Amino acid sequence: MKIVIGASYGPSLLNFRRDLIREMVGRGHRVTCISVEPKEEMEEALAALGAAYETVGGSRTGTGILENLAMFLRYIKLLWLVKPDLCFFYMAKPIVFGGSAAVILGVKRIYSFITGLETAFYSKSGKDFVLRCLLCLCYKFILHFSKACFFMNRDDIKRLGKWKVVREEKAVLVNGSGVNMEHFMRLPLPEEPCVCMTARLVQGKGVREYFEAALLVKKKYPEVPFLLVGGFDEHKEAIREEELFALLEEGAVTYCGHAEDVRPYLKECSIFVLPSYHEGNGRSIVEAMAAGRAIITTDAPGCRDTVVEGYNGFLVPPGDVGALAGKLELLVRNKELRTSMGDCSYLLCKEKFEVSKINNTLLLTMGL
Template identity: 30%
Template sequence: MFWSCTLKIIFFCNDLPFFVNHFSTLARRTHEKGYDVIVLAGGATPEAVHSVERLGCRLIQLNISRSGTNPWQELAAFRQIWQVIRAENPDIMQLLTIKPCIYGGIAARFLKVPKVVGTVTGLGYTFSGSTLKAIIRKNMLLFLYRFAFGGSRRDVKLVFENLDDKSFFEQSKVILPAQTSRVWGAGVDLKRFSFKSQHPIAASDKVFRVVLPSRMLKDKGILEFIAAADILKNKGAPVEMVLVGGTDSANPASLKNEDIMQWVDRGVITWLGYRNDMPEQLQQADIVCLPSYREGMPKVILEAMACGKAIITTNVPGCREAIEPLVHGLIVPAADSAALAAAIVQLVENPKQLEMMGHAARQRATMLFADTMIADNYLSLYEVSAGFGS
């Protein structure tokens, strides 16, 4: 049971549509518990702004880029963050994604915000690269994380979505284990992403729909998926390989439209682009695939499992924790298109196993991934820190 309170909390995220897609339930439940809720975010779209207003939250728009590195622009963004925190004087700050964790964490430390909770939603291409530039960038970010959250402080908590990232930060001396927590990502709306029975999966004329729902980024395994599709096409496998998601010009790992269209024109894949009907897209799939190089806790896998779909994903942080191999799906090595193609064939040739995996996936989602359950985990962190629990 939660206590009613009038504490002020700022949710800080650099991209408002991302916040709405992942953390609307948390913001709504925080508002319902009596908090004065402020959303500080960049990248606002009219639809996202309207969504925040419907949640009953106050929005402060911020001029910040997700991936920008211009020092003057970043300094201007930090100054705006500092001014907002000083003017609003929040009791709690919830920081989401890398830039908000670092910029917001540093500002909150100097402005003595009573409680700071940072969520590491994933480390992405910054931490998966092996070039000299990537290594320098990674070490710089670790230094900034230490500055924002380090030391034996009772006023900070870092929340991780997988145990690999949690262990990495602890071993890198960014934060003490007692200052960390773990959640199953942002969770999933189990009513919106629901299980729906389809035509018999073992029908002899069945063409299996294999869907990769993601932004078209190289580190999501898009190229491996396309290569696997080419292998399966040459073998005459009864599959339709479908990409669902748009390109992302702000991300250096993004493919270009013309890169993908050459494979579409060859009949290797189907590309639907960005869609706002993801429950339907996942429900129409037979297999959902995410051959990513690294994740926090991939929301799309949780959503697919809630829809009762078998999963094929990679043996990398985040992905490997989402499922149990041979129970909810299959795990393959990252960057291995041949292994990915073989895993797809294995499930296509064993439709009964595929069906059982789907049912088990829905059960796991119901037990672990409900967004209301995840929101209550966060509320417990806020309210214990505010003196309402122990």
């Protein structure tokens, strides 16, 4: 069977879909991956998995009408050339443009994966309201023709169900993208407390809250390291270099830059934090759980699905720096609690988020 997998961020094909692609190829399917990056950036790595790669160009965040029209037309061209039997699209642009192209070309088996609703679904600005309405109309059209739509959390299902975008019988809940626990292995817990956050440098990830909480904790525990791992982003709410440098001047947080492999930082830390406003499922949290780390995250869509309160970590209200600092202090001064919550994180990850379990659900639903 010929399968197309469409994404709007090429590295996610390797970081989040590597095991799925390998499994599809292993079952005898011909897989072609599509994203915006040039072929020379992606082709070799995907060929190593047995998959082909094609680019639609453009930008994953661009909103220009002509740019997006060109991307849509390239999707039509590529799907016409590949002639897939099944299409699997995730992220907004592939779902909208790739899904529409697949409908036009008569692809019978279309599957969408909403890996987290865009910022426009949470923002109160007028511009985002218009964008939200457009996305809802597009999603409703695509999901009508999709055999099924996968979701990472129940909040997104409820939200789109409330707006009549997706029918209940088409919604399939999976626990995120999953994590390969042979790659993200359990790591020894350091003796001393060390806090880490790994995330793209975007406002919605709670970067500013992390800095403010670190300052509060450092007043009582100045020796505790706070690490921030992540690269700059082209998102409209991205933290700019000058703002980051201003925050770093306060001296509470050590910025480690972008990392292709976050495992060395997970090994160094004993507490993992992600004060995000919303997530699909919080992949960075799940990676930390696999390493056996206590978690502090927010009681927000996608984040709350990774923590059982008081078992493997704590949930705090989004944007509440005081609550975040309070839970950090509790874990900083209590090694036994860090240890027990780290143990529980590992067990919960193995039960819910191991990648083979996630992929089995995807493959079974798609009849592969």
